Amino acid sequence: MPHLPDHLLAGYRNFMNGRYLTESGRYRELAKEGQAPETMIVACCDSRSAPEAIFDAGPGELFVLRNVGNLVPPYEPDGEFHSTSAALEFAVQSLKVKNIVVMGHGRCGGIRAALDPNAAPLSPGDFIGKWMSLIAPAAETVSSSTFMTAVERQTALERISIRYSIANLRTFPCVSILEGKGRLSLHGAWFDISTGELWVMNKETGDFERPVLE
Amino acid sequence: MPHLPDHLLAGYRNFMNGRYLTESGRYRELAKEGQAPETMIVACCDSRSAPEAIFDAGPGELFVLRNVGNLVPPYEPDGEFHSTSAALEFAVQSLKVKNIVVMGHGRCGGIRAALDPNAAPLSPGDFIGKWMSLIAPAAETVSSSTFMTAVERQTALERISIRYSIANLRTFPCVSILEGKGRLSLHGAWFDISTGELWVMNKETGDFERPVLE
Amino acid sequence: MPHLPDHLLAGYRNFMNGRYLTESGRYRELAKEGQAPETMIVACCDSRSAPEAIFDAGPGELFVLRNVGNLVPPYEPDGEFHSTSAALEFAVQSLKVKNIVVMGHGRCGGIRAALDPNAAPLSPGDFIGKWMSLIAPAAETVSSSTFMTAVERQTALERISIRYSIANLRTFPCVSILEGKGRLSLHGAWFDISTGELWVMNKETGDFERPVLE
Amino acid sequence: MPHLPDHLLAGYRNFMNGRYLTESGRYRELAKEGQAPETMIVACCDSRSAPEAIFDAGPGELFVLRNVGNLVPPYEPDGEFHSTSAALEFAVQSLKVKNIVVMGHGRCGGIRAALDPNAAPLSPGDFIGKWMSLIAPAAETVSSSTFMTAVERQTALERISIRYSIANLRTFPCVSILEGKGRLSLHGAWFDISTGELWVMNKETGDFERPVLE
Numbered sequence: 001m002p003h004l005p006d007h008l009l010a011g012y013r014n015f016m017n018g019r020y021l022t023e024s025g026r027y028r029e030l031a032k033e034g035q036a037p038e039t040m041i042v043a044c045c046d047s048r049s050a051p052e053a054i055f056d057a058g059p060g061e062l063f064v065l066r067n068v069g070n071l072v073p074p075y076e077p078d079g080e081f082h083s084t085s086a087a088l089e090f091a092v093q094s095l096k097v098k099n100i101v102v103m104g105h106g107r108c109g110g111i112r113a114a115l116d117p118n119a120a121p122l123s124p125g126d127f128i129g130k131w132m133s134l135i136a137p138a139a140e141t142v143s144s145s146t147f148m149t150a151v152e153r154q155t156a157l158e159r160i161s162i163r164y165s166i167a168n169l170r171t172f173p174c175v176s177i178l179e180g181k182g183r184l185s186l187h188g189a190w191f192d193i194s195t196g197e198l199w200v201m202n203k204e205t206g207d208f209e210r211p212v213l214e
Numbered sequence: 215m216p217h218l219p220d221h222l223l224a225g226y227r228n229f230m231n232g233r234y235l236t237e238s239g240r241y242r243e244l245a246k247e248g249q250a251p252e253t254m255i256v257a258c259c260d261s262r263s264a265p266e267a268i269f270d271a272g273p274g275e276l277f278v279l280r281n282v283g284n285l286v287p288p289y290e291p292d293g294e295f296h297s298t299s300a301a302l303e304f305a306v307q308s309l310k311v312k313n314i315v316v317m318g319h320g321r322c323g324g325i326r327a328a329l330d331p332n333a334a335p336l337s338p339g340d341f342i343g344k345w346m347s348l349i350a351p352a353a354e355t356v357s358s359s360t361f362m363t364a365v366e367r368q369t370a371l372e373r374i375s376i377r378y379s380i381a382n383l384r385t386f387p388c389v390s391i392l393e394g395k396g397r398l399s400l401h402g403a404w405f406d407i408s409t410g411e412l413w414v415m416n417k418e419t420g421d422f423e424r425p426v427l428e
Numbered sequence: 429m430p431h432l433p434d435h436l437l438a439g440y441r442n443f444m445n446g447r448y449l450t451e452s453g454r455y456r457e458l459a460k461e462g463q464a465p466e467t468m469i470v471a472c473c474d475s476r477s478a479p480e481a482i483f484d485a486g487p488g489e490l491f492v493l494r495n496v497g498n499l500v501p502p503y504e505p506d507g508e509f510h511s512t513s514a515a516l517e518f519a520v521q522s523l524k525v526k527n528i529v530v531m532g533h534g535r536c537g538g539i540r541a542a543l544d545p546n547a548a549p550l551s552p553g554d555f556i557g558k559w560m561s562l563i564a565p566a567a568e569t570v571s572s573s574t575f576m577t578a579v580e581r582q583t584a585l586e587r588i589s590i591r592y593s594i595a596n597l598r599t600f601p602c603v604s605i606l607e608g609k610g611r612l613s614l615h616g617a618w619f620d621i622s623t624g625e626l627w628v629m630n631k632e633t634g635d636f637e638r639p640v641l642e
Numbered sequence: 643m644p645h646l647p648d649h650l651l652a653g654y655r656n657f658m659n660g661r662y663l664t665e666s667g668r669y670r671e672l673a674k675e676g677q678a679p680e681t682m683i684v685a686c687c688d689s690r691s692a693p694e695a696i697f698d699a700g701p702g703e704l705f706v707l708r709n710v711g712n713l714v715p716p717y718e719p720d721g722e723f724h725s726t727s728a729a730l731e732f733a734v735q736s737l738k739v740k741n742i743v744v745m746g747h748g749r750c751g752g753i754r755a756a757l758d759p760n761a762a763p764l765s766p767g768d769f770i771g772k773w774m775s776l777i778a779p780a781a782e783t784v785s786s787s788t789f790m791t792a793v794e795r796q797t798a799l800e801r802i803s804i805r806y807s808i809a810n811l812r813t814f815p816c817v818s819i820l821e822g823k824g825r826l827s828l829h830g831a832w833f834d835i836s837t838g839e840l841w842v843m844n845k846e847t848g849d850f851e852r853p854v855l856e
Contacts, residue, residue, distance in 0.1 A: 003401065003414065003425075004315065004425060005252070005313045005399075005401070007253070007269075007275070008253065008315065009425060011270035011275075012268060012269055012270070012412050013427050015268050015269065015270045015410070016410060018270065024410065027410055028409075030407060031406075031408030034323075035260060037261040038219070039219055039221070040259075045301050045305070046277070048245070048273050050264075050273070050276075052264045052266055052267060053233060053273065054225075054226060055221075055222045056225040056226070056228035056229045056233070057225055057264075059264070060261045061221070063259050063260070063261045064259055064261070064280050066279055066280040067281075067297040067300070068301045068304050073295055077339035077340075079344060080344070081344060081345055081348065083281040084281075084297055086281070086282050086324075086341040086342045086345035086346075087281055087282045089337050089341040089342050090282050090323065090336065090342050093336035094323065098219075101218065101222065107245060109249075109308065110300075110304065122304065122308055124387070125291035125299065125386075126291075127291075127299040127302070128300045128304050128308075131296065131297060132300075138575040141573050144569065144572075146569065147565075147566040147584075147592075148570075148588065151633060151635045152584065152587070156573070156575075156580065156584070160575045160576065172339075173337070173338070187217065187218055187219070193241055193245040194242050194245030194246070195638060196234040196238060200217065201216060202217075206577045207580065209216040210216075211218060211223060431844075431853075432743065432853060433681055433740075433741045433743075433829070435703070436681065436697045436743065439698035440855070441855050443695065443696050443698045443838070444855075448838040455690070455838055456836050459834075459835040459836030465689040466647070467647055468687075473706055473707050474677060474705070475679040475701070475702045475705045475706070476672050476702055480692040480694055481661060481701065482653075482654060482657050483649075483650045483653035483657065484656035484660065487690050487695065487835075488689045488690055489653075490689050490692075491687050492692065493709065494707055495707065495709075495726075505768075507772060508722065509715055509773055510769050510772070510773065511709040511713070512709075514709070514752075514773035515687050515709055515710045516769070517765050518687070518751065518770050519687070521764035522751065529646065535673060537677075537736065538728075550732065550736055551815070552719060553727065553731065554719075555724050555730070555731040556731050558721060558723060559724065559728035560728075562723065615645065617646060621672060621701075622673030622674070624657070624658055624662040624666060626654050627644075628646050630645075631645060636644070638644075641651065641654070641655050641658075
């Protein structure tokens with residue numbers, strides 16, 4: 001017998017009787033024409049920061065990569081398996097998205113792990129430790145800011161890592177060329193799980209600010 | 215000035231006036247208590263197959279990894295950066311999820327690329343080509359099944375790749391041990407973008423079947 | 429002829445025809461009975477963060493000390509002139525206030541000066557340099573957090589200095605004794621000049637959070 | 643949980659729904675451009691004499707130092723912490739204010755303490771006693787003016803201390819030089835809490851007189 005967890009089956013019933021019912025035409029059209037999203041989101045796997053919820057996005061609207069800590073590693077054309085680079089290449093070269101948004105969020109477990117120098121590996125492979133070591137230099141300076149509270153250090157690193165990922169996006173030739181031509185723009189955002197506030201990166205300064213919603 | 219694409223700002227306004235307004239208590243609680251999702255979903259980046267939409271999932275319900283083709287590479291503790299393995303390790307060892315669902319979907323661009331032996335690289339790094347080569351052996355045999363139509367070949371590979379990823383999940387010691395103890399279960403699902411149908415994998419046979427919805 | 433700048437005379441006319449007209453009874457009573465404010469505010473001299481405006485306070489409500497950077501130096505009974513300690517002593521021992529609130533604010537010029545190690549003295553006496561050196565150790569660690577933006581470093585130090593002043597308040601025997609008896613409570617707050625947001629310190633963690641306004 | 647006294651939270655709500663609502667543009671501009679007040683006020687901490695209320699001043703208008711008795715100590719470049727001198731230096735050298743107003747008021751508790759030779763220290767540190775000793779010579783002669791009533795002695799010392807602080811302002815080289823060049827002017831004012839009357843110092847005679855309000 002095919003089997004799925006009950007909460008997923010119940011949720012799927014709601015989908016069929018709700019969103020799919022009202023948007024079936026859109027789904028059929030998207031199946032026929034193919035997807036053509038304007039925006040790629042690089043987000044965290046965290047269960048509390050789903051981009052489609054936060055941006056109230058319908059089918060076909062967002063091409064979404066999610067990994068722990070919403071990290072983009074630097075360009076490394078070494079013939080290895082790079083899931084993030086593959087998604088990026090597909091979004092930019094094949095789908096020709098116009099925007100890439102790196103979206104982080106508060107209370108991120110991956111960032112918390114990066115800030116704890118004494119964290120034991122979660123398994124012998126220590127995949128999280130290795131993955132989060134991408135931002136190790138920043139994590140070290142933030143960890144040493146002992147006058148800041150634990151939450152302040154974490155928020156600081158969450159925002160630093162967004163800027164870091166955006167800088168890495170620009171190490172991909174296709175990204176930097178298209179950005180230079182004005183055909184692709186890069187954005188940063190940070191979601192506060194508790195208050196629902198979205199903080200958007202100021203491109204000139206790198207600061208995160210609240211957008212004025214009309 | 216902070217800047218985001220207009221469609222995202224408009225969507226965020228809807229979120230704040232809609233879902234966040236009715237679920238702010240849940241968001242605040244999740245921020246305070248931390249996330250404790252029971253289920254991890256491995257899904258594709260495709261803009262038409264958002265797991266939270268298909269399973270009508272609320273905040274805190276699904277830990278979601280998304281890459282092109284919803285692939286899980288095999289266990290490789292080699293000290294390199296593995297975003298998928300890192301997310302898996304975090305979900306299983308830290309969040310202690312009870313279910314992992316690999317969800318594929320129809321008309322997947324990544325799978326289509328894997329089926330085209332003459333596809334030119336999208337960029338000099340050929341990240342998509344390398345990434346999809348994870349399922350190259352299966353792709354080759356399917357490509358040679360000349361009696362199947364193009365759509366049939368694609369659906370076949372989409373489902374094969376789900377079974378392949380589930381097999382790779384079991385190469386991770388932590389997954390196989392917990393599955394053996396009955397504390398973790400692995401599932402496969404395939405979403406038909408056009409009809410909205412969800413096909414669920416039968417664990418005994420590997421077949422994809424329509425679940426009976428009460 | 430008595431002389432005041434025109435803008436002050438114009439403002440005073442508005443006061444007499446406005447607030448004083450409607451509150452003259454309260455002013456007369458306060459003159460007769462003496463002041464009995466429940467709350468002392470330690471705030472910055474900055475022209476954009478007047479406590480009476482931010483807390484919409486009427487006459488007699490707030491005993492307000494203002495210096496650059498809203499600093500409270502540690503207890504030093506050395507017989508020198510200590511304007512901050514004198515105000516604190518008067519508020520606690522004579523007026524018997526029940527609350528002391530240290531209120532900082534964004535874009536503070538004093539804090540900015542503390543973060544600039546190469547700042548030239550403003551005058552041969554270098555009074556600002558000496559005054560802000562009260563928080564020099566924190567300023568140094570924040571200055572070295574090079575992954576943070578200038579604004580992020582400044583906000584961090586603004587909040588650190590509030591916690592520092594609250595810690596110094598507790599070095600005054602009269603403060604710590606009364607706090608221990610539950611007759612005096614200490615609070616921290618940070619005002620965002622741009623958005624008007626008030627962030628309030630969480631006493632357990634030291635974090636600054638938005639209060640829920642009913 | 644963040645916590646502030648109830649009366650402050652209620653007042654802040656009024657601010658956000660009132661003054662901030664109508665002046666948010668001004669606040670945003672001040673945040674962006676920085677403050678540029680033309681006038682510094684040296685006032686008392688007393689809860690009944692808020693300069694912003696008495697001069698109906700909006701955000702950005704007044705740089706306000708407040709200590710007990712609105713005193714300015716003489717110039718003393720000795721390397722110690724001088725909060726008043728630091729504020730003065732910042733206002734004159736960095737903000738380049740055009741006016742400094744020393745504003746005293748009636749029924750001042752600090753002045754009353756200075757007039758009572760038998761006053762017991764409020765605490766072992768006797769910070770108020772030491773602080774008010776700045777005007778001890780004047781306080782002694784006034785105390786011995788036995789033909790004056792208690793209220794007359796107090797009003798006399800309140801006004802003497804304003805002239806004393808203005809004289810001390812001139813001991814700061816930056817103040818006297820700029821005053822000499824006509825780029826800075828010094829003023830005295832005295833506020834009658836009961837009647838709301840403002841008395842302004844005549845620069846030639848030192849007398850306090852009622853200004854003619856058009």
